[in-house]
Amino acid sequence: MKVQFLDKLRVDFPELKFILGKKFAFRPPKTVVVGPEEANDSLLLMHELGHALCHHRNFGTDAERIKMEREAWEKARELCVAYEVSYDEETVEAELDTYRDWLDKKSRCPDCGLTRFQAPDGTYHCPQCENFL
Ligand SMILES: [Zn+2]
Ligand SMILES: [Zn+2]
Numbered sequence: 001m002k003v004q005f006l007d008k009l010r011v012d013f014p015e016l017k018f019i020l021g022k023k024f025a026f027r028p029p030k031t032v033v034v035g036p037e038e039a040n041d042s043l044l045l046m047h048e049l050g051h052a053l054c055h056h057r058n059f060g061t062d063a064e065r066i067k068m069e070r071e072a073w074e075k076a077r078e079l080c081v082a083y084e085v086s087y088d089e090e091t092v093e094a095e096l097d098t099y100r101d102w103l104d105k106k107s108r109c110p111d112c113g114l115t116r117f118q119a120p121d122g123t124y125h126c127p128q129c130e131n132f133l
Helices: 005-013 041-053 062-083 087-106
Strands: 017-020 024-027 031-034
Touching: 005 017, 005 031, 005 041, 005 087, 031 041, 041 062, 062 087
Parallel strands: 017 031
Antiparallel strands: 024 031
């Protein structure tokens, strides 16, 4: 990623802080961590900026987390047009897939294998083992 690109973002979004780090991330409320140079770094940066512009705070339940990831990518799509970054659908789907896999593994009941649901307090419940069915 070009230094000028980051400079431009700093000018366009003076309310946000862009810092360099080990991987791309958004730290609520206002810090965008810029990861190392890689093939899709501009796109990943647009995604983290998307989180910031959608005012994502904490991630709540895992289902909300997925929703926020999707929102941040939708925002990134607009940003990519504005900043002439190529929006690579395959990269986006791959990134979303890692969250889906993670959620899938996490939500499966260790006893019966059924997909559990998550209560607002973050705990998982199995409809079968806990006799909801
Ligand atoms: Zn994200
Ligand atoms: Zn179960």
